[in-house]
Amino acid sequence: xxxxxxxxxxxxxxxxxxxxxxxxxxxxxxxxxxxxxxxxxxxxxxxxxxxxxxxxxxxxxxxxxxxxxxxxxxxxxxxxxxxxxxxxxxxxxxxxxxxxxxxxxxxxxxxxxxxxxxxxxxxxxxxxxxxxxxxxxxxxxxxxxxxxxxxxxxxxxxxxxxxxxxxxxxxxxxxxxxxxxxxxxxxxxxxxxxxxxxxxxxxxxxxxxxxxxxxxxxxxxxxxxxxxxxxxxxxxxxxxxxxxxxxxxxxxxxxxxxxxxxxxxxxxxxxxxxxxxxxxxxxxxxxxxxxxxxxxxxxxxxxxxxxxxxxxxxxxxxxxxxxxxxxxxxxxxxxxxxxxxxxxxxxxxxxxxxxxxxxxxxxxxxxxxxxxxxxxxxxxxxxxxxxxxxxxxxxxxxxxxxxxxxxxxxxxxxxxxxxxxxxxxxxxxxxxxxxxxxxxxxxxxxxxxxxxxxxxxxxxxxxxxxxxxxxxxxxxxxxxxxxxxxxxxxxxxxxxxxxxxxxxxxxxxxxxxxxxxxxxxxxxxxxxxxxxxxxxxxxxxxxxxxxxxxxxxxxxxxxxxxxxxxxxxxxxxxxxxxxxxxxxxxxxxxxxxxxxxxxxxxxxxxxxxxxxxxxxxxxxxxxx
Numbered sequence: 001x002x003x004x005x006x007x008x009x010x011x012x013x014x015x016x017x018x019x020x021x022x023x024x025x026x027x028x029x030x031x032x033x034x035x036x037x038x039x040x041x042x043x044x045x046x047x048x049x050x051x052x053x054x055x056x057x058x059x060x061x062x063x064x065x066x067x068x069x070x071x072x073x074x075x076x077x078x079x080x081x082x083x084x085x086x087x088x089x090x091x092x093x094x095x096x097x098x099x100x101x102x103x104x105x106x107x108x109x110x111x112x113x114x115x116x117x118x119x120x121x122x123x124x125x126x127x128x129x130x131x132x133x134x135x136x137x138x139x140x141x142x143x144x145x146x147x148x149x150x151x152x153x154x155x156x157x158x159x160x161x162x163x164x165x166x167x168x169x170x171x172x173x174x175x176x177x178x179x180x181x182x183x184x185x186x187x188x189x190x191x192x193x194x195x196x197x198x199x200x201x202x203x204x205x206x207x208x209x210x211x212x213x214x215x216x217x218x219x220x221x222x223x224x225x226x227x228x229x230x231x232x233x234x235x236x237x238x239x240x241x242x243x244x245x246x247x248x249x250x251x252x253x254x255x256x257x258x259x260x261x262x263x264x265x266x267x268x269x270x271x272x273x274x275x276x277x278x279x280x281x282x283x284x285x286x287x288x289x290x291x292x293x294x295x296x297x298x299x300x301x302x303x304x305x306x307x308x309x310x311x312x313x314x315x316x317x318x319x320x321x322x323x324x325x326x327x328x329x330x331x332x333x334x335x336x337x338x339x340x341x342x343x344x345x346x347x348x349x350x351x352x353x354x355x356x357x358x359x360x361x362x363x364x365x366x367x368x369x370x371x372x373x374x375x376x377x378x379x380x381x382x383x384x385x386x387x388x389x390x391x392x393x394x395x396x397x398x399x400x401x402x403x404x405x406x407x408x409x410x411x412x413x414x415x416x417x418x419x420x421x422x423x424x425x426x427x428x429x430x431x432x433x434x435x436x437x438x439x440x441x442x443x444x445x446x447x448x449x450x451x452x453x454x455x456x457x458x459x460x461x462x463x464x465x466x467x468x469x470x471x472x473x474x475x476x477x478x479x480x481x482x483x484x485x486x487x488x489x490x491x492x493x494x495x496x497x498x499x500x501x502x503x504x505x506x507x508x509x510x511x512x513x514x515x516x517x518x519x520x521x522x523x524x525x526x527x528x529x530x531x532x533x534x535x536x537x538x539x540x541x542x543x544x545x546x547x548x549x550x551x552x553x554x555x556x557x558x559x560x561x562x563x564x565x566x567x568x569x570x571x572x573x574x575x576x577x578x579x580x581x582x583x584x585x586x587x588x589x590x591x592x593x594x595x596x597x598x599x600x601x602x603x604x605x606x607x608x609x610x611x612x613x614x615x616x617x618x619x620x621x622x623x624x
Contacts, residue, residue, distance in 0.1 A: 006164035009093060030188065033134055034069075034197070035204035036127030037080045037180055039252065041067045042208045044084025044178060046302035048145055051085065053301070058085075058145040062176055067208070069201070069224075070215040071192040076184050078135075078191055082210075083177040087142040092153045092163055096128060096140065127252070131180070132157040134188035141170045142178040150174055198224050207249045209300065229300050231274035231320050235262055247276045251293070251318035255280040258366040261319075261355045265347065269340055273348055275319035277356075279366070281373040282316070290315055296335075297322040307335045309345055313381035314352055316374045321348065353391050360395060368405060371397050375454070382460035393467050399430055401439065402448045408467040416447050418484035421473040422466075424450035426457050426544035428600065437530035437598060438475040444528050445485045449475065458545040475526060478538035482525050495528065498567040501575035506566065509574055513581075513588035516559065517604070524563030531568040532591040534560040534599055543599065562592055583619075586612050 045065035052058045059065075063083050070079040087095060131138055140153040143166075150171040155161035166174070173179075190196050194216050201212055201224050212225040230238065230246045247257045259277035264270070275294065290312040295305045297320060309321050326340060335341055360367040371378070381392045397405040402414070411422060423442060427433040433451045442449050450472075452461065465472045473480070487495070503523055510521045519537065527533060536543045540558065550557045564571050570587060577583045589612060593603040603609040 006162055008160055008162050010160040030133045031200050031204070033130040034080070034191070034200045035249075035252075036130050038067060038069075038201070038205045038208060038212060039249075040127060041080060041082035041084060041178070042205075042210055043302075044082050044086070045210045047085040048083075048177075049301050050303060051145070055146070066211045066213060068213045068215050068221070069197055071194065071197065072217060073189075073192050074217070076189065076192070078182045078184060079179055080182075081174075081177065081179040083175075084145075086144040086147070086177045087151070088144040088147060088149065089151045089163055091144070092140065092142060092151055096153055096155075096161065131182055134184055134191060135182035136185050137183040139181040139183075140178060141166050141174050141181070143171070143174050143176055145176050201225055203245065203248075205249055207246045209302070229272075229297075229322065231262065231272045231322055232300070238262075243276075246274065247318070250274075250295070250320060251276060251278065253278060253318070258369045259355060259359050261352060263351070265344075269343060270324040271344055272322045273319070273351070275317050275321075275348075275352065277317055277370050278373065279369040285316060285374070285377060293318050295320050298326045299324060304335070307341065309341075310349055310352065311345075311381065311385060313377055313379075313384060314349065316377055317352060350388070353388060353395070356395055357391070368397075371405070376456055379454065379456050379460055382465070383456070383463060389463075389465065390467075393465060398450045398452070400448050400450050401434070401443065406448075406450075411448055411450070412468050412470060414448055415470075416445060416485050418486075419447060420470065422450070422470045423447060423473050423475055423480075424452055424461060425475045426452045426461060426542060428544075429453055432600060436475075437533045437595075438526045438535070440528040440530060441480075441482045441524075441526045442475065444487055444491045445482060446488075447482070447485060455548065458542060458548050462541060462545055474536075474542050476534075476543045477536040480526055491528070495567065499572060500566040501572045503566060505578065506564070506571060506575045509578055509584050510562070510564065510588045510591065513585045514562065514592060517589075517592060518562045519559045520561045522561060522563050524565055526563060527565040527568075529568075530565060530598075531570040532562055532564050532595045534592075534595045535563055537561060547601075562595065564591060586616055590616065 045067070048058060048065055065083050068079075068081045070081065071077075072079070135157075137156045138154070141150065142153070143150040150166035152164050152166045152170065153161055154164070170179075184191060194214060197214060201214075205212060206225045207228070207230050208225055209227060209229060211223045211227050213221045214224045215221045230242065243260045243262070244256060247253060247260070256279055257276040258279040261273065261275040264272045291306065292308060292310050292312070292315040293305060294307075294309040294317060296303045296307040296309060300322060303326075310317055321344065323340075323344065326338070356367070356370070359370070375397060378392065379396060382389055382396070385392065393408060397407060398411075400406045400411065408422065425433050425436060425438060427436065430451055430453055433439075433453065439449055441447075452458075461472060461474060507521050507523070511518075514521070524533065526535075534543065536546065536558070540546075541549065543560065546557045566572075570591065574584055574587045574591075577587065589609075593609045593612075596603050
């Protein structure tokens with residue numbers, strides 16, 4: 001390879017699949033291609049300003065960073081040019097030939113399934129490729145700031161692209177930054193109309209921090225965006241529409257913000273805050289990195305979007321924090337240990353939670369949107385943020401045996417006579433939890449139970465929390481005593497009418513049969529109609545947490561405790577069959593195995609379970 005050769009490259013496999021979808025699919029909102037390209041151009045200008053802090057010569061006497069949109073009806077091209085940082089040859093290959101972002105496969109899958117995938121673009125770092133929705137050929141000409149070489153990247157959206165030195169004419173024109181020339185498809189010629197370009201810029205890119213200049217074929221170039229740092233303006237100057245536009249521009253979003261937080265902090269440190277909570281869930285919410293999306297600016301100069309300005313459990317929040325006091329040349333390494341940034345992070349986190357509290361009280365509909373989309377993420381804070389745990393517990397909303405979106409305040413207000421604990425049950429689905437035998441004694445007394453189905457629930461509930469002086473107690477762990485809570489008269493009469501097996505003799509028989517398959521056998525106060533259930537001990541993890549950890553190969557599960565209902569006919573039958581050891585063994589293992597099945601598990605030995613069940617069925621048939 002020489003520096004003057006035209007070299008062909010193949011796209012990364014993910015890019016090829018993505019481009020195929022872009023070129024061959026129909027979208028109702030193709031406008032977003034322009035938003036994405038302008039956003040990329042803005043990022044390039046931001047990077048130039050940041051690098052110029054240490055190397056002022058990168059800008060020198062040249063033009064200030066700006067973005068130009070140049071339609072040409074004669075050539076059927078639309079050009080988006082910026083005077084930002086630019087790219088060298090290798091950067092063109094790396095940035096435009098691969099998608100260096102986790103989640104791409106998930107994006108492609110979602111895009112192929114969606115009837116209208118335009119709302120997905122911008123969430124997976126693939127904005128540049130959206131241009132292939134409107135262009136059948138794209139030419140990118142770029143010069144890295146401070147560099148002498150100018151390179152051209154060309155693709156028709158097929159299997160690959162070419163990179164070659166720019167022509168003398170192009171090199172003379174592009175003194176710094178990048179030009180993207182779109183050769184528009186016949187059905188995309190409307191994007192050559194100046195009114196269409198202005199409409200899109202006004203809707204999506206008005207708050208871009210650099211001038212966006214429209215360069216028409218006739219007439220003078222003119223700026224078509226406000227280019228103002230909206231977060232630096234007074235709230236009294238702004239309308240809800242202004243905030244919505246800013247949210248869509250900053251967050252690359254199409255939904256409406258469910259919450260907007262805009263304020264200026266004055267005092268020891270001065271900074272402006274403009275944050276939004278989306279109303280819909282982005283597809284990268286549960287990426288392993290759990291990174292936030294709040295951008296850090298210093299005196300309106302973009303620094304990074306990787307400063308962890310909010311804790312991981314608030315990573316759904318989008319927006320900007322603009323500091324007046326941080327040094328402009330602060331490095332990303334210094335950000336990790338900067339005490340000033342730590343203070344900003346603490347104060348803003350507290351303010352966000354306070355704003356969520358107010359929203360829950362004054363605008364339940366929008367709070368419900370946030371909780372439905374991000375409740376599982378917020379609950380991570382119950383496990384991680386000891387300082388704000390009480391506030392987060394008060395914010396949390398739960399599905400319970402009494403209804404949906406119930407708060408713990410509502411739960412405590414409905415406590416039954418002599419009830420001193422808040423009961424919960426963790427599982428993988430509401431339907432399975434509602435039929436769980438561990439709920440029976442609570443139901444019989446009208447006691448409300450939290451039904452928790454998010455994977456994080458198994459972790460935060462292990463922290464031994466309390467609310468309003470009432471400890472949270474798992475129905476699948478430790479000893480539960482419902483005796484102080486009165487039964488209804490009907491239930492009491494029904495229970496007394498059932499014969500009960502002798503406690504000591506029955507437990508001894510079952511223990512002898514099951515041996516070390518269980519840790520212990522106990523009489524249950526949780527059960528009223530079912531024969532048995534499995535619980536964990538008072539110390540150590542809950543049954544559901546043990547199941548999750550064992551699936552992740554983090555250790556073997558401990559042996560459970562088998563709880564039995566002495567009034568159930570199956571348990572009574574074990575007591576009556578004391579002299580027939582084989583029958584006692586079969587019935588005792590049936591108690592254990594049906595409890596495992598009700599927990600969503602397989603019996604330890606499915607073949608032995610099937611044989612045992614067949615024997616018992618045949619005995620019943622013969623007796624009949």
